[in-house]
Amino acid sequence: MPRPVVDVDEYSGCGTCVDSCPNGVLELVDDIAKPVNEENCDGCKTCMEECAMEAIEVEED
Known part of the structure; x- marks a missing residue:
């Protein structure tokens, strides 16, 4: 099952x-996010x- 993983150190908070x-x-x-x-x-x-900061990865479990 896929799931998004957010790198909070890189995330800008823009909400895109x-x-x-x-x-x-x-x-x-x-x-x-x-x-x-x-x-x-x-x-x-x-x-x-869509993440300009490249702070999100979609991982497979």
Whole structure:
């Protein structure tokens, strides 16, 4: 099962990944993207591709 992993040291808090996710997997919590609906992740990697800081990886479990 795919899941997004956010590098909090690199993440800028812009929220582009949250807005770009077609499945509502991510949510901003204290200006950090957090996976709140991991079960909805289909591995499309849109969040990873849209992150200008390259702070998101989509990993397979």
